[in-house]
Every structure is written in C-alpha cells, then in structure tokens.
Amino acid sequence: MGYELNITRQENWFDEDDSQQISLDEWMQILSNDKEMRLDGFAEATTTNGDTISVESEGLSVWTKYSGNGLNGNYAWFDYRRGNIICKNPDDEIIGKMLDIAERLNAKVQGDEGEIYERSADNKISYRYIDEDDNNQTSTKKPWWKFWQ
Secondary structure: OOOEEEEEOOOOOOOOOHHHOOOHHHHHHHHHHOOOEEEOOEEEEEOOOOOEEEEEOOOOEEEOOOOOOOHHHOOOEEEEEOOEEEEEOOOHHHHHHHHHHHHHOOOEEEEOOOOEEEEOOOOOEEEEEEOOOOOEEEOOOOOHHHOOO
C-alpha cells in the first residue's frame, strides 16, 4: 500500500462521472510527444524475499529522466487508470513532472486525501486543501504519509 497522486480533470480523482476523464488516446499522445517518457505497458519488481511481482497496464510508462531511475530498483512509474494518470509515493521531483504533464492535459495533480499540488513562482512544490465552502486553504501541515520527512 502507498500514497497515490493523480493527474485528473475531475473535481475529485475518484469521481465516477467519465465526462472529464483523460482518455487513453490523450495519454498516448502525451507519451509519444515527451522524449523523457517511455511506454512500457508492464512493470516488474523484486520483493525483499526475492519474489518477482509483475503488473501489466496498457498506459503504464516510466519517466526515464528521473534522477532516481533504476537506483535500488526505483523507477518513476506513471500509470493510466480510470481516466487518471497515477503515481505511487512520488517525491517532489516526480510531482514536478506530474505538474508539467497536468498542464499539458489541462488537468491538476490531486492526492488521495483531495489536496491539490501546485508549483510556486520560485518552483517549490506545495499543496492546498479545498474546504467545503469552496474556499482555497493553503496547507502548512504535511499529509499523514509524510510524517517522517
């Protein structure tokens, strides 16, 4: 299990209304025009006890210019699922790439808890929650999954 961030056009990444979803064709177009991305369609990883885990997904790709690419079996995987592009446990470098892709798709980057990720004028990554009254609230606290950072 891990924390996922979603590139989405929907109000919330989990909405079932498919009218705002990113299509697989749109995602494939992004991949074909981005020399830093490679469409693999599958991923494999070895667990600590030596087992191999494989995942297949038509839109599964890897960001090849990620600074951690291949280190300790680490890759920046971007997976197309349910009209969203999803990355699991991304660091700020991967979130930056997600923001670049979201801009090209006229979309946003949203976390599991609904927070919206943005890049400031000085290129720092931040996030904000939108309260029930639709007033934007910039957060200074870290999401629960970043408690160790």
